[in-house]
Amino acid sequence: MAERGRRTLGLLGLAAALTLFAAPVPALAQEAPPPPVTVPALSNWSSSSGSYAYGHWTRLVAASGAARRVAGTLAEDLRAAGHGTVPVVSGGARSGDIVIDIKPSDRSLGAEGYELRSGARLSVTGATETGAFYGTRTLLQLLAQGDRIPAGRTIDVPRYRERGVGVCACYIHVSMPWLENLVHEMAYHKLNQLLLELKVKSDTHPEADTWGYYTKAEIRRLVALGDRYHVDIVPEINSPGHMDPWIENRPDLQLTDSDGTEQPARLDITRPEAFAYYTSLMDEYAQVFTSRSWHMGADEYMLGSDFAKYPQILKYARDKYGPDATPQDAFVEFVNRVQAYAAAKGKRLRIWNDGLTGANTVPVAAGTTVEHWLDVAVKPSRLISQGHALMNASYALYLVRGGFHSDTEALYDERWDPRTFEGEKLTSSERVTGAKISLWPDNGRGETENEVADELWPALRHIAQATWGEPHPDGTYAEFTARGTAVGHAPGWHDLTRVPVPDGTYTFRTDGASYRTELLRTADGYATLRTPEGCLEVHGGKLTLNVPLQPGTEVSRRPCDSANTLQRWQLEPTAGGYHLVNAITRMAVTVADGGRLVQYPPDRRVPAVWRLT
Structure with missing residues (x-):
């Protein structure tokens, strides 16, 4: 027992000595679990x-x-x-x-x-x-x-107070279900501002009610959805350029060039009745929009021309501001009058930046927010030094229907943030309100709404991340897009690509017409309708942005072309059958005299109800 005890004590002494001289062994570090997955990412979990x-x-x-x-x-x-x-x-x-x-x-x-x-x-x-x-x-x-x-x-807590999306439904109609999906998705990703350039059907000026409009009831429902989901829906009537949706039937308000040619897209800013007309539209929009902001556009007034062709504008400016005034002063004066009118109604004015070329001597009124999308002579830093709040609406963030598409992956890898404007990167975010992506319809038939949606969702999640938090939360773009996959779509979002009947051959019947038709689903979730004489297509009439937008345009059978988006149709379920709505024009098929098929907005003529057997 004694020997065993001495041996034990000796071992304990050796262990103590080894402990004294051995290097300390660090405890295994417990790595903190990553934050739960969200878009935008949580930065301080x-x-x-x-x-x-x-x-x-x-x-x-x-x-x-x-x-x-x-x-x-x-x-x-x-x-x-x-x-x-x-x-x-x-x-x-x-x-x-x-x-x-x-x-x-x-x-x-x-x-x-x-x-x-x-x-x-x-x-x-x-x-x-x-x-x-x-x-x-x-x-x-x-x-x-x-x-x-x-x-x-x-x-x-968000880094920027304005986080948005802009949609030009100004010529090519965008369906209400699509816009409702957008509001749900924006709120889900903490985006808070939706700019809508569109036309509301006017009671005051029925001469402007050519197609492309929305009814007041439709807008009230959309605005109510935005209010409920904390998305501020800002209306825009572009002016004084791009006014043709409003003044095509008002030649008395159109700017006339030195050759005596009227310009349907340009409002004559020298005429008092032009200002009165525009502000009366503002008042009518106030009946349905609750936003405290008003966007007047103010871009591309002289697109494809220049002030030299309109000497009356220079005369107007000099009569008002003296011999050193420029035509640009007349333009800025119109902007400032709209700003004052909006302010008197409790609204803040917003404009695009490209009209501010620096050729003016009259300053833009204080309190006007400038949305910067194009690199022109007056840089963002100068606009900020002049006291303007600046929103980044960079062309790099655009999705042009049938044209330029924002490269979201490249922007993510570059760690793009709202200080990076076209033509200049700011060192500070002071007076930068935020940023937005923009959807523009330059080639209206280039893509369907559903195709635009596929491009939109990655861009939407990226702008949400870049305006709310750290613009590069993951090491790779693939990891960032996996976030979007994990969180999925917003509650209330509806899949608009579902065709309600399977592919096959059907007889389409309605009062006054019957066709044997092969229905084939397209990859973007519409249907082509093929008859022995060809595929159903909206064809004819005047083209606006490559689309026949006139009510009453014929729906005829043309040679089938899978790339032709005007041959794609949506079957909208209704009592007793379906309405046929064109994927691009968003007008429904009705039957005219002699069995002719024509397109009309649903509030102008009741759509035909098609029964399929």
Whole structure:
């Protein structure tokens, strides 16, 4: 026993000596788990042990009226996303609940930031209703990946206050379901501004109601959706250029060149009645749009021409501002009059930058936001030094229908951010309000709406990331796009590529017409309709942006061409059958005298109902 004890003590002494002289062995570092996947990415996630479990026991707890509005929208979206019906209650929270809270005293969250905590229960807190709403968008993205959310906490605040998309539905109609999808997707990704250049059907000026318009009822529904989802829908009537959708039937308002030729696209800014006409349209738009912003365009007034062909503009400027005035002063004066009119109505004016060439002596009115899309002589830094707020609407962010497409992967790899303008990169984000992508219809038949959507979603997620947070959260673009795949589409988004009947040969019948037709689905989710005489196509009439937009244009049978988008049709289900709506013109087929097929907007003539057998 004694010998064994001495041997044990000797071993212990040796171990102690080895401990004294051995290099210390570091403990294995515990790598923090990555933040949950969202778009935009969470930049400051602090993880905890455990997870939050969503299930049939979950309730939405909200006390205040604003919090209950947020909870009500969340409950609808949870149901739409397949997460069941969740009650909204005002009592105390228990395990498994989701708590929506609004604390105006928490100034660290700003106007749109939120705090999300995940544990036994999950809480979303904003200083404002908008901030709390954005926290629920993050929650929905997390639940899209499973009913368990890792425990942890984030405070998520946007870097820029304007994060947007612009859509020119100014000539080529864009369907309401497509625009509604866009609003849902924007809100889901925390984008907050949608610019819509479009025509609202006018009661005051029915002579302007050529096709391309939206009814006031349609716009009210879309604006209500935007208001509910915290997307500010900013209207635009482009002026004084690109006015042909409005003044093609008003030659008295058209600018006349030195040869006596009237210019249907150019408003005569020297005529008082032209200003009165434009502001009366602003007043009519105010009946349906709730935004506090008004966009007047002010781009490309002299596109394809120059002021020298219109001496009356120089005379107007000099009569008003003296012998050193320039034609550009008359242009800026028109902008400033619109700005003053908008301000008197409680609205802020927005314009494009390319009309500001520096040739003016009259300054643009203070308070006008400039949206910079084109590199011209007056650089962004100069506009900022003049006191203007600047939004980045760079041409690099454009998706032109049938033309230029933004290279989202290249922009991501370049770590593009809203300080990078066309022609200049700013060192500071001061007075930069944010950025947006723009959809323009230059070649209207170049792509269908569904094809545009395929290009849009990656660009939309990129602009959401670059305007909300760090522009390059992942090492590769493939990793970033995987985020979009993980979070999926927004609740309320509808797949518009579904053709409601299978391919096959059908007899299409309606009152006064019957055709034996082969229906084939196209890759972009429409149908071609092939008869023995050829494929159904809208053909004829005056082309605008390569599209026949006139109501009453004939729908005839032409040689089949799979690349011809005017031969693609949407079958819209209706009582007793289907309406045939052209994929590009968005007008429906009706039957005229003699059995002729023609296109008309649905509020002008009731679409034919086609029965398929």
